[in-house]
Amino acid sequence: MTHSQTVPVLPSETFCFDCSPDVPCFNACCRDLNQFLTPYDILQLKTHLGLTSQEFLARYTQMHMGPETGLPIVSIKPDPGRDRPCPFVTEKGCSVYAARPASCRTYPLMRAVSRSRETGRIAEHFMVLREPHCRGFETHVSRTPEQWLETQGAVPYNRYNDRLLEIISLKNRLRPGPLGFGEAYLFQMALYDLDAFRAHLFEGDGRHDPDLTGETLEAARSDDLALLELAMEWVKRKLFGDI
Ligand code: SF4
Ligand code: SF4
Numbered sequence: 001m002t003h004s005q006t007v008p009v010l011p012s013e014t015f016c017f018d019c020s021p022d023v024p025c026f027n028a029c030c031r032d033l034n035q036f037l038t039p040y041d042i043l044q045l046k047t048h049l050g051l052t053s054q055e056f057l058a059r060y061t062q063m064h065m066g067p068e069t070g071l072p073i074v075s076i077k078p079d080p081g082r083d084r085p086c087p088f089v090t091e092k093g094c095s096v097y098a099a100r101p102a103s104c105r106t107y108p109l110m111r112a113v114s115r116s117r118e119t120g121r122i123a124e125h126f127m128v129l130r131e132p133h134c135r136g137f138e139t140h141v142s143r144t145p146e147q148w149l150e151t152q153g154a155v156p157y158n159r160y161n162d163r164l165l166e167i168i169s170l171k172n173r174l175r176p177g178p179l180g181f182g183e184a185y186l187f188q189m190a191l192y193d194l195d196a197f198r199a200h201l202f203e204g205d206g207r208h209d210p211d212l213t214g215e216t217l218e219a220a221r222s223d224d225l226a227l228l229e230l231a232m233e234w235v236k237r238k239l240f241g242d243i
Pocket of ligand 2: 018027
């Protein structure tokens with residue numbers, strides 16, 4: 001195979017794939033990076049590395065504005081070099097394996113979701129991405145996409161990432177075009193720089209924000225997941241009002 005191929009697969013349909021340090025292509029997928037990070041990815045990585053979100057973003061990421069959404073997009077900054085390696089790849093594999101991002105857990109699958117307007121239920125759609133360098137398909141081990149995501153620990157990631165997708169989809173529907181500088185900054189700070197958002201809530205202007213009160217706020221003082229949940233709700237309210 002010389003070109004990449006994508007093949008649709010149902011959530012309950014099996015596909016043959018396996019990956020381990022014994023494959024001849026070990027680490028080949030951790031180069032030529034174009035690796036987007038979600039707020040939940042960043043929370044897991046910065047916690048694993050013992051860094052603040054500011055330190056993690058400055059050291060390991062780059063940001064640009066999505067041309068279609070007008071929203072900030074954060075991705076891993078590859079190390080310098082011809083094959084643009086991930087800063088976390090080592091000869092022994094991924095040095096942040098326990099906290100690797102959702103896209104690393106999902107590969108070789110591509111996952112998309114659609115939400116029913118009537119029931120709000122989310123339906124998952126999958127494609128298998130077959131790339132020439134990946135030898136993981138030369139196996140008889142078969143699993144369904146649902147089983148693969150389960151074994152890779154991707155399920156909690158997808159729960160939070162789907163909420164981000166909902167915000168992006170609302171943005172595209174209700175607020176097409178670029179956001180103003182102030183709103184784009186609030187979006188980036190609340191979702192991607194959680195430590196700055198916490199400082200905003202408890203030490204900055206957030207103390208006088210009528211949208212930031214109650215039990216959830218108190219939980220967010222010390223609980224990062226509660227903080228991320230609050231950040232998502234706050235961003236929705238700031239951008240779209242009471243919808
Ligand atoms: S985070 Fe880990 S698994 Fe993902 S690209 Fe980097 S080294 Fe590879
Ligand atoms: S290229 Fe495929 S089989 Fe090889 S290490 Fe990466 S995911 Fe595993």
